[in-house]
Every structure is written in C-alpha cells, then in structure tokens.
Amino acid sequence: xxxxxxxxxxxxxxxxxxxxxxxxxxxxxxxxxxxxxxxxxxxxxxxxxxxxxxxxxxxxxxxxxxxxxxxxxxxxxxxxxxxxxxxxxxxxxxxxxxxxxxx
Amino acid sequence: xxxxxxxxxxxxxxxxxxxxxxxxxxxxxxxxxxxxxxxxxxxxxxxxxxxxxxxxxxxxxxxxxxxxxxxxxxxxxxxxxxxxxxxxxxxxxxxxxxxxxxxxxxxxxxxxxxxxxxxxxxxxxxxxxxxxxxxxxxxxxxxxxxxxxxxxxxxxxxxxxxxxxxxxxxxxxxxxxxxxxxxxxxxxxxxxxxxxxxxxxxxxxxxxxxxxxxxxxxxxxxxxxxxxxxxxxxxxxxxxxxxxxxxxxxxxxxxxxxxxxxxxxxxxxxxxxxxxxxxxxxxxxxxxxxxxxxxxxxxxxxxxxxxxxxxxxxxxxxxxxxxxxxxxxxxxxxxxxxxxxxxxxxxxxxxxxxxxxxxxxxxxxxxxxxxxxxxxxxxxxxxxxxxxxxxxxxxxxxxxxxxxxxxxxxxxxxxxxxxxxxxxxxxxxxxxxxxxxxxxxxxxxxxxxxxxxxxxxxxxxxxxxxxxxxxxxxxxxxxxxxxxxxxxxx
Numbered sequence: 001x002x003x004x005x006x007x008x009x010x011x012x013x014x015x016x017x018x019x020x021x022x023x024x025x026x027x028x029x030x031x032x033x034x035x036x037x038x039x040x041x042x043x044x045x046x047x048x049x050x051x052x053x054x055x056x057x058x059x060x061x062x063x064x065x066x067x068x069x070x071x072x073x074x075x076x077x078x079x080x081x082x083x084x085x086x087x088x089x090x091x092x093x094x095x096x097x098x099x100x101x102x103x
Numbered sequence: 104x105x106x107x108x109x110x111x112x113x114x115x116x117x118x119x120x121x122x123x124x125x126x127x128x129x130x131x132x133x134x135x136x137x138x139x140x141x142x143x144x145x146x147x148x149x150x151x152x153x154x155x156x157x158x159x160x161x162x163x164x165x166x167x168x169x170x171x172x173x174x175x176x177x178x179x180x181x182x183x184x185x186x187x188x189x190x191x192x193x194x195x196x197x198x199x200x201x202x203x204x205x206x207x208x209x210x211x212x213x214x215x216x217x218x219x220x221x222x223x224x225x226x227x228x229x230x231x232x233x234x235x236x237x238x239x240x241x242x243x244x245x246x247x248x249x250x251x252x253x254x255x256x257x258x259x260x261x262x263x264x265x266x267x268x269x270x271x272x273x274x275x276x277x278x279x280x281x282x283x284x285x286x287x288x289x290x291x292x293x294x295x296x297x298x299x300x301x302x303x304x305x306x307x308x309x310x311x312x313x314x315x316x317x318x319x320x321x322x323x324x325x326x327x328x329x330x331x332x333x334x335x336x337x338x339x340x341x342x343x344x345x346x347x348x349x350x351x352x353x354x355x356x357x358x359x360x361x362x363x364x365x366x367x368x369x370x371x372x373x374x375x376x377x378x379x380x381x382x383x384x385x386x387x388x389x390x391x392x393x394x395x396x397x398x399x400x401x402x403x404x405x406x407x408x409x410x411x412x413x414x415x416x417x418x419x420x421x422x423x424x425x426x427x428x429x430x431x432x433x434x435x436x437x438x439x440x441x442x443x444x445x446x447x448x449x450x451x452x453x454x455x456x457x458x459x460x461x462x463x464x465x466x467x468x469x470x471x472x473x474x475x476x477x478x479x480x481x482x483x484x485x486x487x488x489x490x491x492x493x494x495x496x497x498x499x500x501x502x503x504x505x506x507x508x509x510x511x512x513x514x515x516x517x518x519x520x521x522x523x524x525x526x527x528x529x530x531x532x533x534x535x536x537x538x539x540x541x542x543x544x545x546x547x548x549x550x551x552x553x554x555x556x557x558x559x560x561x562x563x564x565x566x567x568x569x570x571x572x573x574x575x576x577x578x579x580x581x582x583x584x585x586x587x588x589x590x591x592x593x
Contacts, residue, residue, distance in 0.1 A: 011471050014470050015425060019455060031471060035468065044491070077210065
C-alpha cells in the first residue's frame with residue numbers, strides 16, 4: 001500500500017512521537033512494505049473459516065468493590081505524594097507560579 | 104573463563120543441601136563469573152545490572168538455615184537471573200530502553216516474590232530487545248548480547264540475555280518473557296531449554312507490558328527437569344493479575360519420567376515446508392523418528408492457518424504495544440527530555456529521544472492499525488485470524504493429538520547485523536513460535552542437535568494448561584538424545 005510522508009506525520013502525531021526527517025522517510029518506506037505484507041490476511045475468507053474472537057476473550061475478575069485492590073499502598077508508588085495527591089513535575093506549559101517548588 | 108560449577112539446578116541444590124557447597128561461595132563465584140563475562144574482548148553483554156553486597160546477608164541466612172537442616176525452599180541458595188522487563192525493587196528495571204533509564208520499581212513482580220520465597224537469589228537483570236520487541240537482542244538500548252556458542256552471532260531474542268546467561272553457565276536458571284517466541288527462540292539459538300507456559304498459568308503482575316493478551320513469563324534452564332521445577336515455583340493464581348487463571352498447579356516433576364509410549368504426537372505439515380533449511384529440517388525429522396522409536400504414535404496433521412500467523416501476530420502485538428507504551432511520556436518514568444515548550448512537546452520529545460528505531464516502528468504500525476478507517480482492516484482482521492489459528496489447534500487436540508512437535512526456529516542463530524535492517528526478515532524468525540502465543544498454548548523448546556557447532560531447537564506445543572504432558576514428551580526426547588551423543592552436522 002502507498003503511505004505518504006504526510007500519513008506518517010499524522011500517525012506520529014497520534015503516537016506523540018517526535019521524528020527526525022530521515023526517520024520519517026524510513027518509516028514511510030517500512031510501514032508501506034510491512035503493512036503491505038500484513039495485508040495477506042485480507043486474502044483469507046474469515047466468514048468461511050469460522051472465526052470467533054469470543055474464544056480468546058480476556059478473563060476478567062468479578063467487578064466487586066474490595067478493601068485492598070493493590071499490593072502496596074498507592075502512596076508508596078509515588079515518587080512524591082502530598083495530601084493525598086501525586087505531585088507531578090512542572091511542565092513547560094504550566095504557570096510556574098501555580099505550582100510549589102516541590103514539583 | 105572456567106567451566107560452570109554445576110550442570111543443573113537440581114545438582115546444585117543437592118550440593119547445597121549436602122553442604123558440599125555453601126551459598127555464600129556460590130554467590131561469590133557467580134558474581135565473579137558474570138563480571139568476567141562482561142570484561143572479555145567480545146563481552147557477552149548478558150546482564151544490564153548485577154546485585155552486589157545486598158545479597159551477602161541473605162546468603163548467610165540461607166547457609167545458617169541449611170546448616171541446621173531446615174527446608175528453606177525448592178530453590179534455596181540458587182542464583183537466578185531475571186529479564187530486565189520484570190520488576191524488582193532492589194535493582195533497576197530498564198526494559199533495555201533509554202526511556203526508562205535507571206528506573207527502579209517501587210514494587211516487585213509476583214514471580215520475583217515467589218522466587219525469593221523459594222530461596223532463590225536474584226543475582227542480576229538480563230539484557231533484552233527494547234521492551235521485548237525483537238528476535239536478536241540487537242534492539243537493546245544499551246548493547247547487543249552475543250551468543251556464547253559463537254560470539255559473532257545473535258543469541259536470539261528478546262530474552263537473549265537470559266538465554267546467553269544460562270548457556271554460558273553464568274546462572275543455572277533465568278526468567279524470560281515470551282510474547283511471540285521470546286523465551287523459546289533464544290533458548291534454541293543458545294542450546295538451552297525455554298518454556299512458555301499457558302497464557303494465565305503465571306502471573307504477569309510486575310511484567311512490564313508489551314502485548315498484554317500475548318505476554319507470558321517463562322523459565323530458561325539447562326534441562327527440562329529444571330524448567331519443570333521453576334515452572335512449579337512461579338505458577339499459580341494471583342489476585343493482582345485478573346488473567347492469572349485460578350487452576351490447580353500440578354507437581355510438574357512427578358510425571359516427568361513417564362515416557363511417550365502411547366502419546367499421540369502431531370507433526371504439522373505447515374511447519375515442515377519444502378524450502379525449510381535442511382540444517383533445521385533434518386534434525387527435526389530425526390527427532391520425530393526418535394519419538395516414534397520411543398513408542399509415540401506419530402501423526403501428520405494440518406494447521407492450515409499457519410501461513411497467516413506472522414501478519415496476525417504483528418497486527419495484534421503492535422496495536423497492543425502502541426497502547427501499552429503510551430505511558431512513557433516523560434512525566435511518570437525515567438527520561439524527561441529538556442527544552443520542550445509545551446506539555447505535548449515534553450511527551451513528543453521524550454518519546455522521540457527515548458525510544459529506539461524498532462520500538463518507534465512498532466508504535467507507528469500499531470497506531471496506524473488502530474486508527475479510524477483502518478481498525479477493521481488491520482487490527483480487527485488480526486484478531487479474527489488469531490481465532491482461526493486457535494481453532495486449528497483446538498481441532499487437532501480434540502482429534503486425539505496429545506502434543507505437537509515442530510522446529511522452534513526456521514534458521515540457526517544468524518550473525519550480528521545480518522537482519523537488523525530488514526524488519527520483515529527479522530519478523531519471520533518467529534514463524535514457528537507466534538502461534539502458541541496467539542492460541543494461548545504452552546510450548547517448550549529444547550536442544551535436539553548441533554549443526555556446525557550451532558544448536559538446533561525442537562518445540563513441543565500442548566493444549567491449554569497441559570504443561571505436564573508437554574514436559575513429559577520433552578523429557579523423554581531429551582533423555583533419549585542424551586543417552587547417545589547429540590547428532591552432529593546433520
């Protein structure tokens with residue numbers, strides 16, 4: 001299948017990936033050849049084959065509220081934790097004044 | 104480098120229990136041997152981190168308990184290596200990726216907890232293809248692992264570090280993870296035993312997710328008996344993983360010597376194509392004949408959708424990977440790229456800087472196949488074909504087949520750099536292994552021959568949760584091959 005550089009740029013945006021120009025070129029080529037190869041599955045008559053994705057359904061635990069659903073306290077998982085909240089690093093777009101120096 | 108101080112976990116365990124060997128001495132020699140393997144002219148690069156003095160106290164405790172004749176677990180004092188995508192709280196968990204850097208998990212994987220409870224010493228974390236995406240360990244963000252049998256060649260992947268560590272005699276046991284063959288193919292390339300359990304047999308809690316519906320943790324060992332022992336330690340239900348099945352764990356060692364007399368061994372014609380490399384085909388056919396000699400009923404079968412396994416696998420795995428790897432955004436883990444001017448910029452720049460080429464390729468392919476307008480044609484079709492492949496196996500087992508025998512890999516270990524620039528050729532390395540993951544079946548690879556100094560792996564696949572029969576067949580073939588010398592230059 002044909003994949004344009006602009007398609008790769010769009011998908012990279014969805015995937016939140018910054019790519020260099022040479023990476024974009026290479027990925028356009030790779031994605032075209034690999035997705036072309038993957039299209040062999042479209043030759044298969046899935047209806048006639050009796051496909052049934054239910055046979056591979058993911059087992060889920062019962063949806064019951066329990067007292068302790070984690071192996072450890074959630075605060076122990078946080079690099080920084082204050083007053084019941086995760087403290088996140090300061091990100092560029094946010095107003096530095098709005099966050100404490102802890103972040 | 105001197106030869107290993109053991110041939111198997113069970114032999115080592117006996118020496119420790121008889122006090123012919125002390126845990127502290129075994130630990131010291133293991134750590135020294137790992138360091139030596141990394142300091143050689145062509146370093147093995149099997150380990151990404153190695154535990155230091157923190158294990159000394161534990162080794163002393165185990166020695167005291169063993170001196171007193173206490174039962175301190177089935178792996179008491181045994182050095183074990185763990186693939187670096189399995190969380191440990193005392194060593195970093197990098198997944199072989201720059202994006203995680205020196206990340207240390209605040210909690211431990213269930214399998215690590217079980218190993219420690221069984222008395223094992225986790226001596227280090229092993230190298231892998233970044234986020235377990237690869238078939239050669241060349242995609243490690245740090246350095247490619249080399250094959251101990253021929254250091255110009257790859258050890259396979261993605262659990263190449265674990266397989267190389269066992270094959271080089273650095274540790275008698277290691278854990279890997281297997282999403283499409285990542286335990287079995289490196290085991291075949293390095294000449295050791297690699298076991299992928301049934302999906303749900305072993306908890307994935309603490310295994311960093313690649314493709315959640317396919318991932319499974321499994322042992323790599325020197326022989327089938329050690330793999331069976333290790334499986335018994337790590338298997339079982341876990342409330343922290345809803346996909347860990349609540350089914351009984353049998354004693355996998357109990358029926359190991361029962362032989363194959365009366366077992367029906369299916370040999371699928373699709374795994375022995377006319378153009379299969381003779382270095383693989385000849386020893387695998389000889390192994391089939393050997394199974395017949397041992398009393399098995401060999402039956403040719405057909406698994407007709409095998410042709411579509413590679414595209415189906417990569418469609419499903421990449422889609423799941425693109426979703427699972429969305430969490431590496433520079434905020435919660437490891438690397439954070441400097442200089443971004445917006446929140447989105449932090450995400451994009453961190454991911455662009457932190458991920459390697461193959462991970463980016465798979466994220467792109469997965470995002471593409473999940474995107475609007477393509478979902479049904481790609482991801483949806485992949486899931487449908489997956490169910491057809493599972494149906495092929497169901498029919499074979501329903502028709503009376505007990506285990507299926509195939510080659511593990513279509514080739515011998517290839518040279519470093521030989522396939523790294525050809526992703527489709529690299530993906531085809533997984534041709535015979537991805538089907539067990541797609542159908543959620545247990546499978547094991549064991550060495551069946553040497554060709555030109557390189558090992559050939561044979562694979563048994565069994566029905567869901569029927570690891571016991573699979574291990575029984577593998578043990579019988581292993582024992583028979585060991586009773587004469589391995590066939591060479593077939």
